[in-house]
Amino acid sequence: AQSVTQLGSHVSVSEGALVLLRCNYSSSVPPYLFWYVQYPNQGLQLLLKYTSAATLVKGINGFEAEFKKSETSFHLTKPSAHMSDAAEYFCAVSETSYDKVIFGPGTSLSVIP
């Protein structure tokens, strides 16, 4: 069965500092992995996705994530945090044979000026 864990329900970084949000998944077959972002009072929107092409995936707003099969991880990074990055971030996993996307519990990112 698929599952997603996100280490740290809340992460705080200083403006300009590195952003690292952790995601580990469990899947019985090669997974498809996603990061979604939710700004206050809005729905989720896709940041980036991994679908078995390049292991380093670049997304919008300067975010990227690297798929590491040996570590079953798909951590999200951004070299320099901006105040506008403050939001809730969700990691999600899907398998080709399933229609459902399983979302993690989310990590709330705060950016300190």
Added chain:
Amino acid sequence: DAGVIQSPRHEVTEMGQEVTLRCKPISGHDYLFWYRQTMMRGLELLIYFNNNVPIDDSGMPEDRFSAKMPNASFSTLKIQPSEPRDSAVYFCASRKRGGTDTQYFGPGTRLTVL
């Protein structure tokens, strides 16, 4: 494209009342999902449809919840009777194809049951 449209954006009702949430998916999308988001339980998938047919309703919490998709451009989520613990933000999302495709979320309906 207008994106996924949900109505109402906010709903306040009293316990025992019927609540109907509405969703218009993106045109041409084959899949429609209903989610519930709370602080305690996070984002939960309630039910999803493929080509207007309910595929998996295992996330629907109780018989008080029901969902329909009478055509490709409209879906409803109904709660009858509503209870205070149903207070949450309900999201509708649509997707064109299978599991690797992007899900597009609506803005959500914030439901408060007094």
